[in-house]
Amino acid sequence: MTSAGSAGVHEHRRTLSQGTFAVLLTLPGLALFAAIVLYPLLSSLVTGFFQQDLRLPGRTFVGLGNYADILGEGFWPILRHTLVFTAGATLAPFVIGLALALALNSGIRGGGFLRGLFLFPWVIPGVVVSFLWMWIFNANYGVLNGALLRTGLIGESVNWLGEPATAMIAVIVTKTWTSFPWIMVMLLAGLQTLPPELHEAASVDGAGAIRRFFAVTWPGIRSIAAITLLLEFIWNFQHFDTIYVLTGGGPANATRTFAVAVYDDAFRGFDLGHATALGGLWMLLLLGLVAVYLRLSQREAD
Template sequence: MLLALVVVYPLITALATAFFEQSLVLPGREFVGLANIIDVLGGEFPQLLAQTLVFTVGATVLPFVIGFAIALALNTRIRGAKVMRGLMLIPWLVPGVVVSFLWMWIFNANYGVMNAALQSIGVIDEPQAWLAQPATAMGAVILAKTWQSFPWMMVMLLAGLQTVPRELHEAAEMDGAGTVRRFSAVTVPHMKGIISLVLLLEFIWNFQHFEIIYVLTGGGPAGSTQTFATAVYETAFHGFDLGRAGAIGLLWMLLLMVLVVVYVRFTEKGENR
C-alpha cells in the first residue's frame, strides 16, 4: 500500500499527463491522445537523445578509465595505499550541488583555476568561458561529473582486482608474459563481470543525471547541454507545459526501461553461473 501511494500512483499520474494538454498555471486539461508525443518526436527528441548519450557515454567511460588506473595503482604494494584510498573517496561523498558550485568556480572565465593553469603552461592565450560556449560546455560538464564518479568505480574495481589470484599472475610471468599481456590475459578476463556491472550501473545513473548539468549550465548555452532530465524540468517549470514535459518523460522512461531490462538480464545471468 505504501509503495502504491509513494511510487506507483505519482508515476502513473505523471506519465498520464503526456496524453493531455495541461498547463502549470492554468486550470483544467484536455485529452489530446498521442499529439504531445508526436510533437516531441518530430521536434527536439533526436537532439535530446544525442546530447543525453554524449553526456552519458562521456561521463561513464572517462571515470571508468581514471578509476581503473587508480585501482591498479592502489592494488600494488605502494606506501600509503590505504590513506590514498580514503582520500580518493572524498569527491564521491560531496553532494552533487556542492560539486557543481566547485567546478563552476574552477571554470569561471574571470578568476577560474582552469584558465589560470592552462595559461601558465601556454595551452591557451586568453581566458575562456568554458561553460558559456557550446563547443566546450558539454566537455566541462562531463569533466565535473567524472570527478564525482570515479571514486566509486575505483572502489568497485579495486575490490575486483583483489579477487584475482596472484598465482595466475606469477604463472603468466614465469611463462614470459609482460605487464600488458598479464593485464589483458589474466586481469581483464577475471574481472569481466565486475567491469560490465560497473559500466552498466554508471550508464543508467548518468542517463538520468540532473543536478550537475542543471547547476553548471541549466542546459545551455543554446541548449548544447540539454538532456532528458533538464528538458523535463525546463518544459514543466519554465515553459509551464506539463503535457509536453510528460511526453518527454514518457519517452525517457521507455529508454530507461530498456537499460533496466539489460541490467536485470545481466544480474540473472551472473546468478545462474
C-alpha cells in the same frame, strides 16, 4: 482419520497460515510503494495525453499530440546530447577508476591513505561539486584559465561553460571527478578476489604486465566491470544536478539532456502534458537499460 492424515492437515494449515502471515507483512510496503511510486507514475503517464498548464485549472485531451510534437521538434537533439554526456561521463571515470584500482592493488606505498583520499570527491554533495567546478571553469577568475594562461597553453581566457564547443566537455569533466571513486572501489574489490598465483604463473611463463592484464586480470574482473559500466550508464542517463547547476542546459541547448528538458518544460514552460510525455519516452529508454542490467545480473547468478 489416521494420525498421518491428521498431521498432514495440520501441516497444511500451518503452511497456509505462514503464507498469509508473509502476505500481511508485505502489505505495508506494497501500500507505500503504490502510494509514492505506482500512483504518481501512472498519473504522469496519463497526463502525457492531455494539454495541461500548471498556471491554469483543467486540462484538455490531445491523445498522442504531445508525443507527436516531441518527436517532431527537439527529441533527437535531446537524445543525442544525453547519449554524448552519458557515454563521456561513463567511460572517462571508468578509465581513471580502473587505472587507480590497478595501482592500489599493486601494493603501492601509502595505498590505504590514497584510497581514502581518492574517495573524497564521492562524499561531497553533487550541488557543492557543481559550484566548485563552476568556479574552476569561470571565464574571468577561474583557476583553470589562470593556470593555462601562466603556462602559455592559451592566449586568452576561455568561456568554458558559455561556449557550445566546450560546455559539454566541462560538464563531463565535473561528473567524472565525482564518479571515478566508486568505480575505483568496485574494480579494486574485484581485483582483490583474483588469486595472486595466477599472476605469478603468468610471470614465470614470461608474460609482461600488459599481457598479464589481458590474459589474467581483465577476464577476472570483466563481469564486475560490465555491471559497473552499465549501472554508471543508467545513472548518468538520468543525471540532473551537475548539468543544471553548471549550464542549465545551455549554451544554445548544447547540454540540454532529458532530465533538464523535462524540468524546463514542467517548471519553466509550465507545460505539464508536454513534460510528462517527454518523461514517458525517457522512461521507456531507461527501462531498456534496466532490462539489460537485469539480464547481466541473472547471467552472473546462473
